Structure formats: structure tokens, C-alpha cells
Amino acid sequence: MSALVVRAARTSDVSAVNRICFETGYSEQEVTGLRPTPDLLGLVWADPYLAFAPEWCRVAVDGRGVAGYLLAVPSTRDFDRWAHAAWWPLLSADHPADEPGLSPADRAVARLLASPPVSPEHLLDRFPAHLHVDLLPRARGRGLARRLIDDLVDRLAAAGVPGVHLGVSPRNATAIGVYEHLGFERLDVQPETIWMGRRTGA
Numbered sequence: 493m494s495a496l497v498v499r500a501a502r503t504s505d506v507s508a509v510n511r512i513c514f515e516t517g518y519s520e521q522e523v524t525g526l527r528p529t530p531d532l533l534g535l536v537w538a539d540p541y542l543a544f545a546p547e548w549c550r551v552a553v554d555g556r557g558v559a560g561y562l563l564a565v566p567s568t569r570d571f572d573r574w575a576h577a578a579w580w581p582l583l584s585a586d587h588p589a590d591e592p593g594l595s596p597a598d599r600a601v602a603r604l605l606a607s608p609p610v611s612p613e614h615l616l617d618r619f620p621a622h623l624h625v626d627l628l629p630r631a632r633g634r635g636l637a638r639r640l641i642d643d644l645v646d647r648l649a650a651a652g653v654p655g656v657h658l659g660v661s662p663r664n665a666t667a668i669g670v671y672e673h674l675g676f677e678r679l680d681v682q683p684e685t686i687w688m689g690r691r692t693g694a
């Protein structure tokens with residue numbers, strides 16, 4: 493097992509990050525039944541972060557390449573403003589949800605590009621930042637999520653950002669357990685997303 497080195501993300505990491513988003517974003521059953529196109533999911537959940545704020549993102553690299561990432565923005569409101577002007581319109585024009593012949597997974601992503609995910613407004617004053625963390629199986633269970641998240645919280649605190657939130661599927665019991673263990677509290681429970689947040693001390 494080779495060491496995992498954490499470094500700042502670069503724009504050139506985008507294809508590796510996009511691939512990890514795809515590999516961690518669907519269950520095996522979904523990949524078989526829903527026929528997702530590999531690089532689409534990352535257009536929603538990965539690529540915009542590297543385009544908007546690469547300096548806040550981190551990748552973990554081992555002897556085989558990028559094995560995981562943490563993507564983050566310090567201000568969700570600034571990110572949303574940018575994405576609504578510069579990201580979603582271009583991407584949704586390229587991937588119309590009514591295109592015939594789309595697989596169910598690709599149609600779901602196209603719908604997200606047209607109607608992008610939003611964090612609940614009521615938590616953005618206390619938890620302005622948000623993050624995504626996804627690791628390939630070989631990088632899990634080695635303390636990497638703790639390292640990445642604690643480091644982000646330190647950087648956010650130094651920048652005066654008071655809190656960070658994330659959304660997690662209610663079906664992802666492992667991630668929910670990890671986040672609770674790392675000090676995240678449940679802020680809002682919706683049918684498809686549990687919103688959780690952690691204060692930074694700033």
C-alpha cells in the first residue's frame with residue numbers, strides 16, 4: 493500500500509477528478525441499470541469546483557495516481573452566482589434533457605444541469621462554505637477524509653469563514669457516520685438529501 497500524498501488540485505487534475513466522481517457516484521446496480529456516460533456526472537459535482545476555485549480543492553495521490561479528492565468553495569452564494577452565469581447555461585445547452593435516446597442516468601444529469609442543485613438558503617449564513625469528498629476504495633479507511641476535512645476547516649477558519657456544509661444521501665450510512673464522527677451536525681433532512689454542517693471556530 494503506497495503512501496497518500498495530499499496536494500493542492502490543479503486544473504490538469506480535472507479528468508482524474510471527473511473519473512473518481514463517476515466511479516464513486518453510482519452504485520454497481522445503477523451503473524448496470526441506468527447506463528451512465530462516464531464523464532457526465534462530474535459536470536455537476538466535480539468539474540465546476542476546479543474551474544471556480546482550484547485553490548480550495550485538494551487531491552490525494554498515491555503510486556497509481558489520483559485516488560481521491562476534496563472539492564470546496566468558501567462561499568456557496570458566490571459559487572452559485574458564478575455557476576448560474578458561466579457554467580450551467582453552457583452545459584445545459586450542450587446536454588438537453590429532452591434529447592431522445594438518453595439513458596436514465598444521463599437524463600437525470602441533464603435535468604440537474606438545467607435545474608442545478610442548491611443548498612438550503614437558511615443554512616448559508618452560519619455555514620457559507622460547502623464541500624464534496626470522494627475517495628476510491630483503495631484510499632478509504634486510512635484517515636484521509638479526516639485529514640482533508642480537518643485541513644479544509646483550518647483553512648476556512650484562517651480565512652474567517654464560520655462554517656462548512658455538505659449534502660449526503662440518506663442511503664449513504666457510511667458517509668453519514670463518518671461526518672457525524674468528524675463533528676458535523678444534521679441541519680436539514682430532506683427525502684433525498686441530509687444537509688450537515690460543521691463550524692470552523694472563526
Ligand SMILES: CC(C)(COP(=O)(O)OP(=O)(O)OC[C@H]1O[C@@H](n2cnc3c(N)ncnc32)[C@H](O)[C@@H]1OP(=O)(O)O)[C@@H](O)C(=O)NCCC(=O)NCCS
Nearest residue numbers: 516626627632633634635636637638660666667669670673
Ligand atoms: C465517506 C468517505 C469519504 C470516508 O473517507 P475515509 O477516508 O474512509 O474516512 P476516514 O478513514 O478519514 O475516517 C474518518 C473517521 O470516521 C470513522 N469512521 C469510519 N467509518 C465510520 C462509520 N461508519 N461510522 C462512524 N465513524 C466512522 C473512522 O474511524 C475515522 O475516525 P478517527 O479519525 O477518529 O480514527 C469514503 O468512504 C468515500 O469516499 N466513500 C465513497 C464516496 C462517498 O460516499 N463520498 C461521500 C459522498 S457525500
